[in-house]
Amino acid sequence: MHHLRRPEGRIAYDLHGTGDTGTLVICVPGMFDHRSSFRFVAAELARAGHRVAVMDLRGHGDSDATFDRYDSRATAGDVIALVEELGGGRAVIAGNSMGAAAATIAALERPDLVAGVALLGPFLRPAAVSRLTRAALRVLVSGPWTARALTLFYDSLHKGRVPEGHAEQKARIHAMLRPAERRRAVARTIEAPNETIDDAGGLTAPAVVIMGELDPDWKDPRAEADWVASVVRGRVVMVPECGHYAQSQRPDVVVSALEDLIRRAEAVA
Structure with a gap:
């Protein structure tokens, strides 16, 4: 494990692939997730000769919970800083859920550093949530029950195939959420006023939208994937037997x- 030092704290990340010749890939998980959710992808890409850095969000995993902001734009700043930390070359950013919004913002802000974006189960616009649901969510993240409740919710988003090592991953999530300062950080992440990204006209990097056919975050996952693809001018990959x-x-x-x-990004470099 490594740490990226930021003005208000540290961002934890793992680095896979020791060579400096392959494409740098930065993987960004979503809220109340741990960087190890990218464990299989990172290992395979490293075996293919790429360098892969998998980071935790602010207040998540082994990152510090000392930050003032926990929104997707702040995360985009962490992504950009990590690319610079690892050499400043053009990187491919793969972001899941909230991490997809951060990847898009990073690509728009620093096209010189971002060669491509992969958006997995992307939230480029906040989901429509009723007042009752918002109130229930505030209760969910406001007490000692938060760790168990969010771990159960995390589990419920895995419609379809159960990943190898899923029990161990859930244990990581539960342990991550037990300290009070981490529960507060995750609650602030969930409640952060994230912007809608509906105009990515300045995006120069090629993009792919990867959406689980069973993703329960959307009434119509295909329709949401098509909308995101229209914003980033990317292609859609629908994933069978897969949730979020x-x-x-x-x-x-x-x-x-x-x-x-990566091949497309290298072709236009």
């Missing part, structure tokens, strides 16, 4: 899509 976490549920599909994206 394609990187762990169907790493075979994700690795194939990322390798194609």
